[in-house]
Amino acid sequence: MNVPVSAPVHITAAGSALPGEPVDNATLSHALGVNAEWIDVFIGTRTRHFARDLTTGEVRWSLADLCARAAADALEAGGTDPAEVEFLVLGTATPDHLMPATVNQVADRLGLDHLPTYQLQSGCAGAVQALSVARHLIGSGEFTTGLAIGGDVCTKHLDLRRNLAEAAPGDLVNCVLFGDGAGAAVLSSQPREEAVALRSVLNRCTGLGREPGQIIDWFGLADRHESRQALTEDYKAIEESVPVMAVEILWELLDDLRWSPDDLDFLLPPQLSGRMTQLITEQLGVPGAREISCVADTGNNGNALPFLQVEQLLKEITSGQKALAVAVESSKWIKAGFALERL
Incomplete structure (x- = not known):
């Protein structure tokens, strides 16, 4: 991986x-x-x-x-x-x-x-x-x-x-x-005083044979007047699948690094919404890790979110501490995440 x-x-x-x-x-x-x-x-x-x-x-x-x-x-x-x-x-x-x-x-x-x-x-x-x-x-x-x-x-x-x-x-x-x-x-490649090491990155599409959970469409001259919406999603499928996938991502990253849940000082959970993030964090089951979340105040702004979490993390993480981030994309069910360690 x-x-x-x-x-x-x-x-x-x-x-x-x-x-x-x-x-x-x-x-x-x-x-x-x-x-x-x-x-x-x-x-x-x-x-x-x-x-x-x-x-x-x-x-x-x-x-x-x-x-x-x-x-x-x-x-x-x-x-x-x-x-x-x-x-x-x-x-x-x-x-x-x-x-x-x-x-x-x-x-x-x-x-x-x-x-x-x-x-x-x-x-x-x-x-x-x-x-x-x-x-x-x-x-x-x-x-x-x-x-x-x-x-x-x-x-x-x-x-x-x-x-x-x-x-x-x-x-x-x-x-x-x-x-x-x-x-x-x-x-x-050059560590600085406030740097954290990027220990691992997970990026894997796992949606073979599954319907997309979210579609963002675009329109050209030939189809611009069609009635279909530009943005559609199956929120029920997202509610059912994302928490399960988040747990799988957590353990895949931990196993790859040979870390245990007790090694984690910070957890950056998926940022779907205030309610969904809370539910997912509870299911991840890492009570000893401090949660870094922002979606309740920023809204779901997609690809900005992991960087907003990292920005906050860098203000709190200290020498020797470890953090793990989990992200799930429902468009075609992609598992993603990364691990950081302050030197």
């Missing part, structure tokens, strides 16, 4: 970008005509951030804007000169365009040129995939320093004109679950 790398890889810093002021459930309820109490109880997310103005529908931030801000924040936090960056990897499910790739727009905003860029089209596993690619690029010895970035602007799929008064609960989930944001991490 965990392909060895020839050089050690460290996360030296992380950064994030959340657009605008937090939007609470009362404000979201007023804008969409959705019951605020239902959001509190069923979703369990208190606030989220939107790149669009809920009143006017105006797009105020692009994904490239947010990713560039998060990357610049990470570089500043780690005292890394942008000139040291040798590659960029971006994981997202909601690029600004099919072309040019958003990662290249981010490089442009950061003033970076003449370097490799990679964009991975993926949902909640995209951030972990970005870490995996960065880890192998550095671990091969070809590069010393790079940026792994994850972000999503989910509100591009939110129809503010739609009447949700009689929508089914499973349909309403898509309108209240998500938020927008970006996160980034600086990876390096």
Whole structure:
């Protein structure tokens, strides 16, 4: 599972970008005509951030804007000169365009040129995939320093004109679950005072023969007038499958590293919603590990979330402590996760 790398890889810093002021459930309820109490109880997310103005529908931030801000924040936090960056990897499910790739727009905003860029089209596993690619690029010895970035602007799929008064609960989930944001991490072969070692990364598609749990569609000239929704998901399947897969990921990573649950000081559980994250954390059964979660305050902003968790972790983890992160992508049932250790 965990392909060895020839050089050690460290996360030296992380950064994030959340657009605008937090939007609470009362404000979201007023804008969409959705019951605020239902959001509190069923979703369990208190606030989220939107790149669009809920009143006017105006797009105020692009994904490239947010990713560039998060990357610049990470570089500043780690005292890394942008000139040291040798590659960029971006994981997202909601690029600004099919072309040019958003990662290249981010490089442009950061003033970076003449370097490799990679964009991975993926949902909640995209951030972990970005870490995996960065880890192998550095671990091969070809590069010393790079940026792994994850972000999503989910509100591009939110129809503010739609009447949700009689929508089914499973349909309403898509309108209240998500938020927008970006996160980034600086990876390096050179350990620094605040660095953590990236010990293992898991990325495995396990959806053979299964229907996707989530679909994000796009429309061209030939089908733009079709009535199908751009975003659909089987929330019942997600509720049933994600907790089971999360436990499997936890034990696969622990077995690979020969760690025991008692070795863990921190747990970064999947960030689906406030309610789902709480249930999953309970089922993971690692009471001795401190939970690092953010989704109840940020909303589900997809590929930003693992980096937001890492940013918080770096402020708390101390020498000798270990952390394990779990992420599940329901689009085609992908197991993902990674392990960190403060030197």
